[in-house]
Amino acid sequence: xxxxxxxxxxxxxxxxxxxxxxxxxxxxxxxxxxxxxxxxxxxxxxxxxxxxxxxxxxxxxxxxxxxxxxxxxxxxxxxxxxxxxxxxxxxxxxxxxxxxxxxxxxxxxxxxxxxxxxxxxxxxxxxxxxxxxxxxxxxxxxxxxxxxxxxxxxxxxxxxxxxxxxxxxxxxxxxxxxxxxxxxxxxxxxxxxxxxxxxxxxxxxxxxxxxxxxxxxxxxxxxxxxxxxxxxxxxxxxxxxxxxxxxxxxxxxxxxxxxxxxxxxxxxxxxxxxxxxxxxxxxxxxxxxxxxxxxxxxxxxxxxxxxxxxxxxxxxxxxxxxxxxxx
Amino acid sequence: xxxxxxxxxxxxxxxxxxxxxxxxxxxxxxxxxxxxxxxxxxxxxxxxxxxxxxxxxxxxxxxxxxxxxxxxxxxxxxxxxxxxxxxxxxxxxxxxxxxxxxxxxxxxxxxxxxxxxxxxxxxxxxxxxxxxxxxxxxxxxxxxxxxxxxxxxxxxxxxxxxxxxxxxxxxxxxxxxxxxxxxxxxxxxxxxxxxxxxxxxxxxxxxxxxxxxxxxxxxxxxxxxxxxxxxxxxxxxxxxxxxxxxxxxxxxxxxxxxxxxxxxxxxxxxxxxxxxxxxxxxxxxxxxxxxxxxxxx
Numbered sequence: 001x002x003x004x005x006x007x008x009x010x011x012x013x014x015x016x017x018x019x020x021x022x023x024x025x026x027x028x029x030x031x032x033x034x035x036x037x038x039x040x041x042x043x044x045x046x047x048x049x050x051x052x053x054x055x056x057x058x059x060x061x062x063x064x065x066x067x068x069x070x071x072x073x074x075x076x077x078x079x080x081x082x083x084x085x086x087x088x089x090x091x092x093x094x095x096x097x098x099x100x101x102x103x104x105x106x107x108x109x110x111x112x113x114x115x116x117x118x119x120x121x122x123x124x125x126x127x128x129x130x131x132x133x134x135x136x137x138x139x140x141x142x143x144x145x146x147x148x149x150x151x152x153x154x155x156x157x158x159x160x161x162x163x164x165x166x167x168x169x170x171x172x173x174x175x176x177x178x179x180x181x182x183x184x185x186x187x188x189x190x191x192x193x194x195x196x197x198x199x200x201x202x203x204x205x206x207x208x209x210x211x212x213x214x215x216x217x218x219x220x221x222x223x224x225x226x227x228x229x230x231x232x233x234x235x236x237x238x239x240x241x242x243x244x245x246x247x248x249x250x251x252x253x254x255x256x257x258x259x260x261x262x263x264x265x266x267x268x269x270x271x272x273x274x275x276x277x278x279x280x281x282x283x284x285x286x287x288x289x290x291x292x293x294x295x296x297x298x299x300x301x302x303x304x305x306x307x308x309x310x311x312x313x314x315x316x317x318x319x320x321x322x323x324x325x326x327x
Numbered sequence: 328x329x330x331x332x333x334x335x336x337x338x339x340x341x342x343x344x345x346x347x348x349x350x351x352x353x354x355x356x357x358x359x360x361x362x363x364x365x366x367x368x369x370x371x372x373x374x375x376x377x378x379x380x381x382x383x384x385x386x387x388x389x390x391x392x393x394x395x396x397x398x399x400x401x402x403x404x405x406x407x408x409x410x411x412x413x414x415x416x417x418x419x420x421x422x423x424x425x426x427x428x429x430x431x432x433x434x435x436x437x438x439x440x441x442x443x444x445x446x447x448x449x450x451x452x453x454x455x456x457x458x459x460x461x462x463x464x465x466x467x468x469x470x471x472x473x474x475x476x477x478x479x480x481x482x483x484x485x486x487x488x489x490x491x492x493x494x495x496x497x498x499x500x501x502x503x504x505x506x507x508x509x510x511x512x513x514x515x516x517x518x519x520x521x522x523x524x525x526x527x528x529x530x531x532x533x534x535x536x537x538x539x540x541x542x543x544x545x546x547x548x549x550x551x552x553x554x555x556x557x558x559x560x561x562x563x564x565x566x567x568x569x570x571x572x573x574x575x576x577x578x579x580x581x582x583x584x585x586x587x588x589x590x591x592x593x594x595x596x597x598x599x600x601x602x603x604x605x606x607x608x609x610x611x612x613x614x615x616x617x618x619x620x621x622x623x624x
Contacts, residue, residue, distance in 0.1 A: 056521055089523030096522075101515040106537045115533075116523050175523070 001073065002029040003215050004053070004183055009067035011045075011052045014060065018287040022048045024239040025067070027313075030183065030232075035209065035216040037226035037247070039262070040236035043283050046219045049236070050185045053217075054088050071183070090120040093176035097188040099168035103160040109171045110156030113140030113178050120179045143174040146211075148204060166197035170204065177208055184209070185217045190225060202229055223266060227251055235259050238284050238294040243318045255318040257299050293321065347617050354613020360606030368414040375408035379573045388589050398591035400582065409573035410595050416574040417603055420489055420558035420567075421551045427493035429547050432500025437539075439501065440508030441531045451505070454498040463560060466491040470566040485574070488567030492557050496550060503546055507539035514538075541618040548611035552604035559600055575600050 011023040022045050030036040038046050051057050053069050055076065069076040071092065076084060096102035104112060114136035118124070121139070124132045137156075144152035147170045160168055169189065176184060186205065190198040206229060209216055218230060226233050227247060234244035235256065243256040254260045261279040281298035284290050290297050296306040305321050314324030348354055367374060376396075383403030391398045397406035439450040457465065469491035473481050480487055511517065512535055520534045559576030561567035568574035570581050575596040582592030 054522060056518065085524045085526060087524070088521070089525075094519070094522040096515055096519055098515055102519040104516040104520070104534055104538070115525075119524055172519075 002031045003034075003072065004030040004217070005068075005070040006049070006053065007068045007070070009049065009052055009064065009069065011048055011057055011062060011064045013062045015287075020286045021289065022062075022239055022286060023052065024289075026236070026239070026241055027067075028234045028241060028244060030215045030217055033209070033213055033215055034231045035218055035229055037230035037233040038217060038219045038236060039221060039223060039226055039233060041221060041283050043286075044236045045239040045286075046221075046236055047187055050094070050187050050217065050219055053185065054092055054094070055084050056088075086120070089116055089176075089181075090179045091181055092183045092185060093179065093181040095169075095172050095176050095184065095186040095189045098192050099165055099172045100160055100192075102172055103168060105160055108157050108159055109144070109163070110137060110140045113143055113156070113171070113175045116175055116178055139178060140174070143178040144171065146177070146208070147171070147174040149174070165193050166200065169193060169197075169201055173201070173204065173208065177212060177214075180212050181214055183215050183217065185219070187219045188221070189218075190222070191220070198225075205229070223251075223262060235262070238289055239286055240294060240319065241313065242295065242320070244313070245317050255323055256295075256320050257301050257322070258295050259318075293319075344617050348613055351613045351616065353609050354616075357606050357609025357611075357613060360602055361610055364414055364418070364603055364606065367411055368418050371411055371415060375405075375411040377405035377408040379409045379412040380404065380571050388585070388592075390589075391591055397595040398589070400592045401585065401589075406578075406591055406595055409578060410575070410599055412573040413575045413578060413596060413599065414603075416485070416568060416572065417555050417559075417600075420485075420492070420574075421555045421607075424489045424493045424496065424554045424558065425547050425551050427490070428496040428550075429500055429543065431493075432497040433504050433536075433543060435497070436501040436504025436506075437508055437531055437536060440505040441512055441527075441535060447505070450501065454501050457495065457498045460495075462495055463557060465495045466557060466561060467564070467566060469494055470561060484566070485562075485568040485572065488558055488561040491561070491566075492554055495557075496554065499550070500543065500546065503542055504539055507542060508535055511535050511538045545611055545615040545618060548607055548614055552607035552611075556600060556604055 006029065007027050009023050009026040010021075013020040013022055026045070026049055028036065028038075038049060040046050048057065048062075052064050053071075053076065055064070057064060064077060067077070071087070076087070079087075103109070107115075114133070117136040117139050118132060121136070124135055127135060141152045141156050144155055149155050149167065149170055155163065155167065155171070160171075163171070169192075173189075184205075189205070190201050193201060202225060205216070208214070216229075218226070220226060230247050232245065233247050233250050234241045235250075235258065236242070237258050243250065243254070243259045250259065251263070254263050258279070261277070264277040265279065267276055279298055284294060284297070290307075292308050293299070293306040293311055296302045299306065301322055303321055309321075311319045311321050311324060313319045317323075348358070381404065383399070386395075386399050386403040387401055389395050389399040389403075395405050395407065397410060399405055400409075435450050435454075439447040460468070466488075470487050473487040473490070475481060482490070517530060517534055520530050525534070558567055559574070559579070562569075562572075562574050562576030563580045565580065568577050570577050578596035579593045579600075582589075582594075582596070585592050586594075
């Protein structure tokens with residue numbers, strides 16, 4: 001049994017223009033101590049997947065209409081609001097894209113980490129209020145030390161605007177890891193950082209995952225990041241997973257035309273003379289998605305059947321008519 | 328939460344704020360006026376040379392002199408002493424009315440902005456109804472509603488005036504807070520707080536409210552002045568503090584018939600109101616410059 005099993009998740013947004021089918025039957029699982037990468041273009045539903053797992057979809061307009069999210073054998077879509085609140089930040093915590101805006105500007109870094117400790121830490125239950133605060137503060141300083149911040153006492157007393165983006169992201173990670181979560185959801189954790197810091201943050205995440213025995217769901221549009229850090233990968237397109245598997249397999253031999261396109265779109269030094277490849281067209285409108293395979297209007301290998309019938313995930317690997325059914 | 332541990336940056340910020348305040352002469356002037364009035368309200372009995380309500384019929388309507396700095400009124404009461412005692416009433420009216428409307432308005436605005444939907448709709452339409460009436464006219468209506476049919480007040484008259492002004496100033500706070508809350512609640516740190524398992528109540532009061540405070544503080548300081556004007560206005564038409572209470576509005580009311588000849592009875596309380604309001608407005612202006620991060624650095 002995997003730590004997290006998402007099955008057939010459907011999340012719709014009901015807007016004035018119509019129903020946006022943001023997730024249309026997404027299934028994947030994250031194994032114990034495994035890192036799962038979720039890749040795809042902007043607007044393909046990566047973040048919606050992350051938010052659906054902990055039921056953070058704003059309702060209205062969003063609604064999870066079907067599917068299940070089994071976390072430690074519990075369906076998170078069915079538990080009470082209090083239970084899910086106890087799980088958020090403790091068993092499943094999140095890191096966001098913009099570290100600076102994900103921290104509350106009016107509290108110090110230490111206060112914010114301590115708040116999370118006070119909300120969730122069971123060890124503090126029997127202490128008096130004052131001891132609790134002192135203990136939580138000590139834990140947050142320790143957490144900052146663990147994420148490699150040189151002067152944790154000073155940083156803990158700083159406000160977010162006084163720190164650099166990299167420092168803020170380290171603090172965010174400290175905040176996310178302070179309660180030893182079993183699953184860390186990282187929503188584009190390095191997108192807003194510059195390249196040198198990106199590598200540091202990824203390295204740090206790898207270390208911490210090992211240290212705390214956590215699993216990770218890493219959401220990104222950067223294939224390099226996936227290759228570097230993940231065990232498994234799932235490629236999303238227009239609210240569906242179109243290819244998934246072991247990172248090595250998928251990177252060695254991408255099957256889906258979309259995945260192939262993504263791989264070819266990575267700029268490379270050797271092939272500098274050639275024009276940079278791109279996939280023509282853009283992500284379809286999810287209010288009125290194309291019939292059949294959602295990628296067919298942009299697909300170079302399109303066949304008749306692609307326009308009519310939606311492909312399943314053949315062998316649990318790829319959803320494309322090139323590989324299944326009437327091959 | 329951790330006062331003793333974060334003193335350092337807090338004081339750093341405070342010192343910077345003080346420095347910014349010091350740059351603006353007008354707000355320093357405002358602060359000085361406010362401090363002067365605070366001093367007068369605290370040490371009233373030491374400053375005032377006479378009892379405010381002692382009648383001295385041998386010395387009625389004396390012009391200002393060294394003995395009676397602002398002259399005496401038609402009962403021989405010392406206008407200077409009465410004006411000084413009036414400071415206390417001004418602060419009572421201002422602080423009480425502002426804190427009532429601030430608390431109620433902020434809570435309503437916070438709930439309405441955060442919950443949205445029906446809550447928002449109902450609260451805001453109620454606020455619109457309150458705003459549809461002219462400020463002072465509505466206050467007059469409320470005070471009249473608090474009067475007994477045969478005349479006289481259910482509450483203390485001064486308190487009914489304060490209550491009326493509190494009620495009519497609620498909408499401005501509610502709308503102001505709702506506006507800021509609407510923008511703050513969409514920020515990522517609110518989402519992050521939810522992702523960390525904070526409850527709605529906690530998010531509203533611990534995460535959103537402190538981030539929406541700056542405009543409320545400015546509004547409260549600025550409105551302290553206007554609230555005092557309105558309270559004095561109510562007293563002036565006999566719907567607030569009643570004579571012989573030495574409240575500024577009431578003082579002007581009883582002095583207004585004597586105006587052309589015995590100008591000092593109404594003029595000095597009037598000047599006091601002017602200074603009081605000006606002090607708070609100047610200070611509020613300076614405060615806004617400090618609290619607005621775009622003007623700050």
